[in-house]
Amino acid sequence: MAKGKHRPDNEINAGSMADIAFLLLIFFLTVTKIDTEKGIKVKLPPWSEEEPPDVDVTDRNAFVVLVNSRDELLVEGERTDITQLKIKAKRFIANFGKDPNLSTSPQAAVISFKGNRGTSYDMYIQVYNELRAAYNELRNELAEEKFGKPVSEFTEADSLKFEYVKEFYPYRISEAEPTNF
């Protein structure tokens, strides 16, 4: 063939490629549920046949949180709004023996949380979340004071520091079997 003779169209027409790709794209767009699996992590106590001992309500190291079937909150015998729960819990845990009605040390302090079978799960999570938040805030305050950064900025190398903070403020939330009314 003569060199100078140009063929008008020498390429594969890739115009429809975009359409095909678009179709696939739309399929995946509709099917995708980018789920970020998140939640409150809890470790359950191992199973034992015998009933756990009742928490002594008069004990200064026990912080009793009760929720009834109407989602009303009772903290240490007082009706409390959920917005106040974290502050109260923090004061109780980080008392260090000062107030004779509150805990002697964070390690000895136990939060006893008892719901009702009719309590809504939403309320249960809100209360549990506040109790966790109290611990996490105290841990962060300790980490800031000792190591100059919050727990969330700890890296792999800080595992010893994290252990220290964890030992200082261990999660001690004990859940009693909900009452049945």
Add this chain to the structure above:
Amino acid sequence: MIGSKFKKKQGNTTPGINTSSLPDIIFILLFFFMVATVLRETSLKVKNSLPQATEIEKLQDKSLVKYIYIGPPQDMYVKQYGTDDRIQLNDAIASIGEIGLFIESERAALRPDKRSYMKISLKVDKSSKLGIVTDVKQELRKADALLITYASMKREEVY
């Protein structure tokens, strides 16, 4: 004057926009979505709007996470299952007693060295009652599946 205006336009042959790179761009988007996609394996038979919380953590290894759904049956299943809270394991509505077996079979499907790291994600509807959740937790304790998470959405405002 007007005539010349038209003439000018006609003479100016505008070349079409080169779209040959369009498929590449679309393909990149496509790959992103393909990688990000988690195809739903189970169809939900119970309602599942999760509660909101602030103290949440990400679940790390998804292959080790097994799900238990709790909630009132969806509208189309109300005739079959009623309106009380129900438990869903995999694809089917199950009773409390089946949880032990479910845990055993899920655990057996994992590699032996990973079995102790199995996590249970409780996906419980906001409107559920605490009673059924406690029953499930007791069953999990009996089955020695102690690492659980209460699946929740992120809440921004803090009390």
